[in-house]
Amino acid sequence: xxxxxxxFRLPSLTGSALSILAIGFSLFSASAFGHTIEGGDANFVQAxxxxxxxxxxxxxxxxxxxxxxxxxxxxxxxxxxxxxKHVVQYVTLFAxxxxxxxxxxxxADLQVNAYIIDAIIGLSIVYKAFENMDGFKRLLGFxxxxxxxxxxxxxxxxxxxxxxxxxxxxxxxxxVTNIISFNIGVEIGQILALSAVFIALSVWRxxxxxxxxxxxxxTALMTGGFMLAGLxxxxxxxxxxx
Amino acid sequence: MTEQQNTTPPSTRNIIIASCIxxxxxxxxxxxxxxxxxxxxxxxxxxxxxxxxxLSAEENPFEEHAEIHRTDYVEFILEPFQSVEYKYLxxxxxxMIFSWVADGEVYYDMHAEPAGxxxxxAESFEQGNADRRMGSFHxxxxxxxxxxxxxxxxxxxxxxVYSSGYYQTSTVFRDGGDxxxxxxxxxx
Numbered sequence: 001x002x003x004x005x006x007x008f009r010l011p012s013l014t015g016s017a018l019s020i021l022a023i024g025f026s027l028f029s030a031s032a033f034g035h036t037i038e039g040g041d042a043n044f045v046q047a048x049x050x051x052x053x054x055x056x057x058x059x060x061x062x063x064x065x066x067x068x069x070x071x072x073x074x075x076x077x078x079x080x081x082x083x084x085k086h087v088v089q090y091v092t093l094f095a096x097x098x099x100x101x102x103x104x105x106x107x108a109d110l111q112v113n114a115y116i117i118d119a120i121i122g123l124s125i126v127y128k129a130f131e132n133m134d135g136f137k138r139l140l141g142f143x144x145x146x147x148x149x150x151x152x153x154x155x156x157x158x159x160x161x162x163x164x165x166x167x168x169x170x171x172x173x174x175x176v177t178n179i180i181s182f183n184i185g186v187e188i189g190q191i192l193a194l195s196a197v198f199i200a201l202s203v204w205r206x207x208x209x210x211x212x213x214x215x216x217x218x219t220a221l222m223t224g225g226f227m228l229a230g231l232x233x234x235x236x237x238x239x240x241x242x
Numbered sequence: 243m244t245e246q247q248n249t250t251p252p253s254t255r256n257i258i259i260a261s262c263i264x265x266x267x268x269x270x271x272x273x274x275x276x277x278x279x280x281x282x283x284x285x286x287x288x289x290x291x292x293x294x295x296x297l298s299a300e301e302n303p304f305e306e307h308a309e310i311h312r313t314d315y316v317e318f319i320l321e322p323f324q325s326v327e328y329k330y331l332x333x334x335x336x337x338m339i340f341s342w343v344a345d346g347e348v349y350y351d352m353h354a355e356p357a358g359x360x361x362x363x364a365e366s367f368e369q370g371n372a373d374r375r376m377g378s379f380h381x382x383x384x385x386x387x388x389x390x391x392x393x394x395x396x397x398x399x400x401x402x403v404y405s406s407g408y409y410q411t412s413t414v415f416r417d418g419g420d421x422x423x424x425x426x427x428x429x430x
Binding site for chain 2: 126129130133134135138139215216218219220222223224225226227229230231234235238239
């Protein structure tokens with residue numbers, strides 16, 4: 001990938017401090033805490049007994065479209081991808097990654113702490129933002145293979161999805177159908193959300209401000225990632241066990 | 243891949259500074275806003291200052307009511323294909339716990355009608371066939387709340403209803419008419 005930046009001057013950072021804060025605060029206005037399946041949806045998931053592909057598909061899509069942690073990561077991933085072909089490549093890797101762990105996690109009943117997984121998801125955003133800032137190449141003198149990294153973080157994101165589903169007593173009746181439906185829904189939601197993000201970024205790219213603000217935008221992205229990780233680690237250490 | 247020329251990669255120094263700023267902003271928000279608002283921890287006193295502590299205040303399991311509660315017991319007979327309704331007049335959010343037990347299976351419908359709006363706004367909470375239902379109920383609106391029972395068998399069935407709650411009166415709908423039962427508070 002060709003990473004291009006305008007001359008980066010510090011004052012431009014203070015100019016975007018507001019947008020950083022705006023992103024940060026909007027992260028937490030969406031739901032009271034974390035990002036889980038809530039309210040009526042939770043009741044539904046628990047009451048269901050038998051295959052219900054459409055409702056689970058809907059829940060999967062909803063989880064993705066409203067899942068700011070996944071979305072921030074994907075913004076980072078496609079930030080410097082200009083061709084739809086590359087977007088498809090990366091997102092496919094990500095989707096394969098999270099499908100594997102979502103299915104295995106629920107079916108094999110892997111018990112992983114959801115807060116830790118969500119903290120790692122937050123750090124995955126930090127990682128991608130740092131990479132977009134060219135940090136690995138210029139600071140650490142090496143480059144991670146971004147395709148492998150996206151795949152590996154896909155595995156973690158899938159584990160996160162699995163922990164959300166495992167919080168409920170899912171009926172073994174129709175479980176496989178329901179999880180596959182949920183997964184298909186996740187992909188549909190991802191395509192919907194990504195299309196919107198890609199279009200928005202493409203429009204932004206036509207104006208000269210894109211590259212000028214690329215560095216600040218990724219700083220904001222990194223801030224969001226740190227905040228999510230901090231939130232989840234706080235929950236891990238402070239939340240009373242249920 | 244792209245055509246912009248007047249761009250140079252960010253300097254190492256700027257990457258470090260930006261990363262530190264990102265981390266610092268995240269930690270400031272975490273300690274000043276997120277910890278007080280989400281977890282009720284207020285290490286810097288900012289939760290108190292900004293009034294964020296209210297967001298993590300736990301819901302009090304105790305809920306006060308202004309009146310003394312009432313308690314009710316009824317026993318009635320349903321001949322084959324006879325039906326009856328018992329409804330309590332309750333305010334919004336008034337709770338009630340109940341058990342009804344029959345000596346045979348009856349059709350039941352637990353439902354409520356908002357005060358002053360009549361039958362077309364009735365809301366049903368649970369229907370089915372059973373010989374008993376036990377539960378607790380929180381009135382979703384002010385109005386009359388209760389059950390419709392129908393004996394769809396060929397046997398005579400006795401139904402007993404036990405309840406306690408913050409209701410004022412009970413209305414019985416039977417044989418096309420209705421009458422009010424006055425239920426006294428448990429103490430006065």
